[in-house]
Every structure is written in structure tokens, then in C-alpha cells.
Amino acid sequence: MIDDFAADGQLAKAIPGFKPREPQRQMAVAVSEAIEASRPLVVEAGTGTGKTYAYLAPALRAKKKVIISTGSKALQDQLYSRDLPTVAKALKFTGKLALLKGRSNYLCLERLEQQALAGGDLPVQTLSDVILLRSWSNQTQDGDISTCASVAEDSQAWPLVTSTNDNCLGSDCPLYKDCFVVKARKKAMDADVVVVNHHLFLADMVVKESGFAELIPEAEVMIFDEAHQLPDIASQYFGQSLSSRQLLDLAKDITIAYRTELKDTQQLQKCADRPGAKRAGFPPAAGRPGLPRQSARAAGGQPHSASAAAAR
Numbered sequence: 074m075i076d077d078f079a080a081d082g083q084l085a086k087a088i089p090g091f092k093p094r095e096p097q098r099q100m101a102v103a104v105s106e107a108i109e110a111s112r113p114l115v116v117e118a119g120t121g122t123g124k125t126y127a128y129l130a131p132a133l134r135a136k137k138k139v140i141i142s143t144g145s146k147a148l149q150d151q152l153y154s155r156d157l158p159t160v161a162k163a164l165k166f167t168g169k170l171a172l173l174k175g176r177s178n179y180l181c182l183e184r185l186e187q188q189a190l191a192g193g194d195l196p197v198q199t200l201s202d203v204i205l206l207r208s209w210s211n212q213t214q215d216g217d218i219s220t221c222a223s224v225a226e227d228s229q230a231w232p233l234v235t236s237t238n239d240n241c242l243g244s245d246c247p248l249y250k251d252c253f254v255v256k257a258r259k260k261a262m263d264a265d266v267v268v269v270n271h272h273l274f275l276a277d278m279v280v281k282e283s284g285f286a287e288l289i290p291e292a293e294v295m296i297f298d299e300a301h302q303l304p305d306i307a308s309q310y311f312g313q314s315l316s317s318r319q320l321l322d323l324a325k326d327i328t329i330a331y332r333t334e335l336k337d338t339q340q341l342q343k344c345a346d347r348p349g350a351k352r353a354g355f356p357p358a359a360g361r362p363g364l365p366r367q368s369a370r371a372a373g374g375q376p377h378s379a380s381a382a383a384a385r
Contacts, residue, residue: 077101077130077164084126087163097123105131108294115300125152128296129160132266133168137293139266142274144299144306146174150219152298153268168265172217172257173289175273179253180206180216181236183246188233195233202230216253262290271303275310320348 076082078098085091100116107114108131118124132139141157143149153172161170189207192200202224209221224230236254246252261267269289277288297303327345335341 077134078127083165084130084160084163088159094121094123097127100124100127101131104128105134108132108135108137111293125156125298126160128298129157130164132294132296133161133164133166135294136168138290139294139296140269140274140289140292141266141296141298142269142271144271144302146178146219146270148298149174149268149270157266157268169260169263171261171264171267172215173261173267173269173273174217174257175276176241176254177235177237178218179235179257180210180213180218180221181234181241182210182216182248182251182253183242184236184240185210185234186248188230196229199229199233202228203234206230206234213253215257258288267292271297271299271306275303275307279310317348317352321352324348 077084078093078101079085080093082093085093096118100118100122103114103116104127116124116128118127128141132141141152143152149172153170157170160166161168185203185206188195188203192203195203205223206221209223210216213220218231218235241254243249249255267290274289281287324345324347327341331338331341331345
């Protein structure tokens with residue numbers, strides 16, 4: 074594997090302009106050893122190190138089922154369309170590659186047909202986009218809406234022709250056998266290397282915990298690119314939020330209970346006063362009235378929100 078990054082290695086031979094970099098080589102060795110030993114590895118490297126190639130080469134050489142998760146769909150597309158094929162070709166990798174996104178990223182043929190039938194009720198521009206999408210549906214191989222150049226990204230047609238967990242008909246859909254989501258998941262199950270994103274990976278964890286069918290196949294190697302984004306994204310799926318408004322409403326309920334039913338429990342009133350006092354320490358920059366910025370720093374330090382603090 075080390076020879077892949079040498080001046081006369083496979084990457085240099087196949088990729089124009091490739092130059093050996095010792096930090097990249099060291100990272101590749103560390104990744105290779107971690108995969109071989111089936112142990113976790115956290116890597117932090119500076120800009121220009123060549124981190125993507127440093128984990129791709131040993132991952133492809135491992136001959137194991139690999140899941141690569143990226144921090145964004147943009148990076149996911151770049152990795153799958155550019156970096157992964159480049160390294161795979163250089164190393165003469167013959168395994169299967171797959172790209173897997175969330176359900177809403179794929180055209181729903183059934184919903185598209187329904188919108189086409191109800192076309193007279195749609196705004197002119199939306200109807201025009203639906204007509205364009207009907208044409209595109211006969212051309213696309215995967216139904217990935219990010220590859221449709223004929224319809225604007227912010228078109229009002231997209232929510233009408235993509236599905237959600239709530240409105241998907243599943244196996245009862247008359248076009249189930251042609252479903253792009255089903256095809257994408259099947260391709261991922263059969264692939265040797267699957268590229269996903271952090272949101273989909275964490276959504277899959279939620280699905281598995283609920284006992285429903287998994288979205289992402291099991292793998293022997295998991296690689297998280299831009300792993301520093303995981304905590305914030307994970308909080309969206311597994312965290313609990315509590316707004317300052319909810320706290321104040323609770324305080325009001327406590328006050329009412331104290332004044333009407335528990336008048337001999339003065340400690341309740343003190344408890345009810347605390348949320349309001351704490352809320353005053355939140356900086357105005359967060360969009361709420363509160364202490365001046367310098368007072369906020371003295372009272373607790375960095376700007377934050379009750380929702381974010383509770384979620385983390």
C-alpha cells in the first residue's frame with residue numbers, strides 16, 4: 074500500500090501532477106494499519122495533506138465492505154463522482170461503487186405522474202417544471218435530483234415530485250419496481266464501497282433503533298470524512314431541545330400552582346423565578362432581550378441558546 078504514494082507508485086503513474094507528500098503517506102499507513110487491526114482511528118491533518126486519497130487508497134486495497142460518510146451532500150457528490158473513481162482507476166480497483174442519499178433526493182415517479190395528471194391546478198412555472206421532469210425521468214438512470222440541470226434547485230415542483238417517509242406508498246406503489254430509492258438501496262447493498270453522508274448515516278441509526286429495516290448496509294470499514302461535524306448533526310437526531318419560552322411557560326405554571334393551591338410552599342415561587350433570571354443572561358445577539366454583551370460574558374461566557382445547550 075505504501076508504494077501507492079511513492080514517486081513511482083500507482084497514484085503517480087495514473088494521476089497527472091501527483092506528487093509524494095510524507096504527511097499523506099503517514100496518514101495512509103495509519104489508516105491501513107487501523108483497518109487491518111479493526112481498531113478505531115482519528116486523524117487530524119492540515120489543508121493540503123491529501124486526506125481523501127490517504128484514506129481512499131488503503132480502503133480500496135483492504136478488499137472489505139466500506140462505507141464512507143461525508144459531512145455534506147456536495148462533498149458526497151464530489152467524492153463519488155471525482156475522487157473515488159480517480160483512485161479506483163489508479164489502483165485498478167474492480168469492485169462495485171455506490172452512492173446513497175436520503176429518500177427526498179430522488180425523483181418519485183408515482184408522485185410525478187399524479188402531479189402531471191393534476192397539472193391544471195398548478196402554477197404555470199410549477200407545471201412547466203413538472204413537464205420538464207417527466208422528460209428527464211425517461212433519461213436519468215438514478216433519479217438523483219441534483220443531476221437535473223433543467224429545473225431550478227428552488228423550484229416549487231421538487232416537494233411535489235419527491236417522497237417522504239409519510240407519503241411513500243412503499244411496496245404498494247404501482248411503480249415500486251421502477252422506484253429510484255429502491256434501486257439506490259439495492260445497489261448499495263451489492264456494492265463494495267458505498268458513499269453516504271452524515272445525515273443519512275445518523276438517520277439510519279434512528280431507523281435501526283426503532284426496529285425498522287435499515288437504510289445503509291452493514292460494513293467492515295466505516296470512514297467519516299469531516300468527522301468534526303458529527304456531534305452537531307447527531308444532536309439533531311438524538312438530542313432533546315428546550316426553548317427559553319418553554320422554560321418561562323413552566324415557570325408561569327409553577328407560579329399559578331403556588332398562588333392557588335400550594336400557598337404554604339414558598340420554595341416553589343423561588344424556583345419559578347429562576348428561569349427568568351437565567352434567561353436575562355442570554356446575549357441580545359441571539360435575538361432575545363437580555364444583558365448587554367459584556368454583562369453576558371461576565372454572567373456565563375460565550376453566546377449560546379437554550380435550545381442548543383439542551384440539545385448537546
